[in-house]
Amino acid sequence: MSHSAIQTIMQHRSIRKFKDKKLTNDQIQTIVKAAQMASTSSYVMAYTIIGVTDERIKEQLAAISGQPYVQKNGHLFVFCGDLHRATQLGAPDEIETMQASLASPEQFIVMTVDAALASQNAATAAEDLGLGICYLGSLRNDIRQVSEILQLPERVVPLFGMAVGYPDHKPEQKPRLPFEVVYHENHYQPFEQQLPFIKKFDEKLQAYYEERKQNSRNDNWSKQIIRKFSTPIRMDVGPFLHDKNVNKQ
Amino acid sequence: MSHSAIQTIMQHRSIRKFKDKKLTNDQIQTIVKAAQMASTSSYVMAYTIIGVTDERIKEQLAAISGQPYVQKNGHLFVFCGDLHRATQLGAPDEIETMQASLASPEQFIVMTVDAALASQNAATAAEDLGLGICYLGSLRNDIRQVSEILQLPERVVPLFGMAVGYPDHKPEQKPRLPFEVVYHENHYQPFEQQLPFIKKFDEKLQAYYEERKQNSRNDNWSKQIIRKFSTPIRMDVGPFLHDKNVNKQ
Known part of the structure; x- marks a missing residue:
């Protein structure tokens, strides 16, 4: 049965336990091609997606993340911001001219947003195929080592991973901040105006954490964030980016 | 007729000319709620979406971007990275303790990725509703002024906008880099191995630019990037982020 894109999006939950079944090449191609259809700043396409299939590499990355599902999944993607490709296109004098721009925080935003937009299309496409996904910011626990393991050259940054596979559990969806907190009209609404909605959200979440079957606890959103x-x-991460010659002030 | 998420994603093109018809509140809610369902790092939801309806503000933002469709559209969203909300949740001593983390490049990645994932869900949801979208990195032409116009407090950064509305043209889809350039297995593939595919892509794009009806020109991808x-x-942008107390080295 076909779901609309909105239905697929609204069904999202992060999957952290996958069946022992690998994605096919067709599935991987479909996911990556969907990723590539995302908008990209000035047509730069400033990202590279690394699919990790080598079990030894997956084991190393799982050790860095501390999450078993980095190893145990149907496929592991690592989304990298990439301004290396752009540099290499030029002749030596052109490369020299491009240095200042490529090293700027502006272009770091470009690579990070480009990679993130592509990844969210990948996530939605995977879920449309009946697969589950989990974002892995945990790869930044040791970003330098991840970069070495994946042999990333200058100006290529491993931003996050994504585990994809056949779901082996169906966790509850986590509530989101109220619409009124996240969506403002014309101007930023001062925190004081967001606060009553955040308090209601904290109460809701407090109940959610107390009542849930697994990992029941006394907690709410504000406490977690603090x-x-x-x-x-x-x-x-900051010094690493600097050494990669990106995001320099 | 219902499209699958993948069909919607694969039909994407940026729309830069919209009919003179505003989005309804229902449409806006659907789009924002889809945005909110995206994954978020450590449940921080480090973003705020500002919907701009005030025509004077839209005019100011269009002047900064230099793009008429920033003003002429069905709705204008501005996606902001937001670590202000998190700060305000704490008591004064807690806020003091949080400063070092909040100012780090790591948390700048978190806010930028969180906002971008939300935005791509918004884009897909809008397209699923039969609307068209265009990302507006052009708001960063004067990021400081945009921040002032939208009254963004400390640690809230206007990353990019998105124009949404009823399409009034149907541009061709822009070709993407070959799969082999963007997707690597296990390790980053050296540029030399990407180059033959990039050359083919340049030839394809050269033909595309020469043959297209509007703005025909002698150009290719590598030339554009250089x-x-x-x-x-x-x-x-770098100094602005510094003044906002984010992305500090």
Whole structure:
């Protein structure tokens, strides 16, 4: 039965347990071609997608992420921002001229947005095929090592991974912030105006965490966010980008 | 007739001419709720979507972008990375503790990817509704002024806009880089191995530009990319992010 795109999108949940069945080449091609149809800034297509099939590499990446589903899935994609290709197109004098632009935070936004748009098309296409997906920001736990493992040259950055496969569980959907918090009209709505909606959301989430069957706990969204940002993580990402000659101030 | 998500994605083209018909509130809600269903790093939902309906604001933003369809469309969305909300959740001592993490390039990746994933769901949902879309990186032509116009507080960054509406033209789809250039297996494929495919793509694009009815010209992809990066643009984005207290090295 065919679902509309909106139905597919609204059914999304992250899948962290997959059946032991690999994707076919046809499925991989369909997913990557969908990714490529996303909009791209100035037609640069500033990304490369690396499909990891070598079990030893998957094992190394799973160790970095600390997540077993980085290894155990139907296919593993790593989405990389890529401004290397652009550089190599030029003659030596042209490459020299391009350095300043390529190293700028503006172009780091371009590569990151390009890669992310492509990845979300990949996610939707995979779900349309009846597969499940999970984004893996956890690869940035050791971004430098991931870059070495995948042999990424200058100006290629491993932004995140995506595990894809046949779902072996059906987790509940996680509630989202209320529409009123996320969508503003004409101007940014001051936090004070968002707060009553956030409080209601916290209450809803508190109940969700208390009532759920697995990992029941006393928690809400605000508490999670404060905890998350109270311990700096991945502070080596900035220096790594600098060494890659991107996102330089 | 219902299309599958993959069919919708594969039909994408950027629409730059819209009929004079506004989106309904229902359509806007459907699009934003689809955006919200995208995956989000650590459940932060680090973005805010601003819908611009005030014609004076649209005029100002169109002047910055230099694109008439920033004003003339069915609805204008601006996708902002948002770490302001997270900060405000804490008590003063908690806010102090969160500063180092919030200012890091790692969290700048989080806000940029979160906003981009949401936006691509919005794009697909809009297209599923029979609407057309165009991404507007051009708002970064003067990112500081856009931030002022939309009254964005500290740690809220206007990343890009999206014009949505009823298409008033049907442009050809732009060819994408060959699969072999964008998709690599296990390791990054050196540029030399990508080059033959890029050359073929350049030839295809050269023919496309020569043969097309409007704006026929002698051009190809490699030439465009070299031209694009030979003149640095938006070099104020880096300092702007710094002043917003994000993406600090």
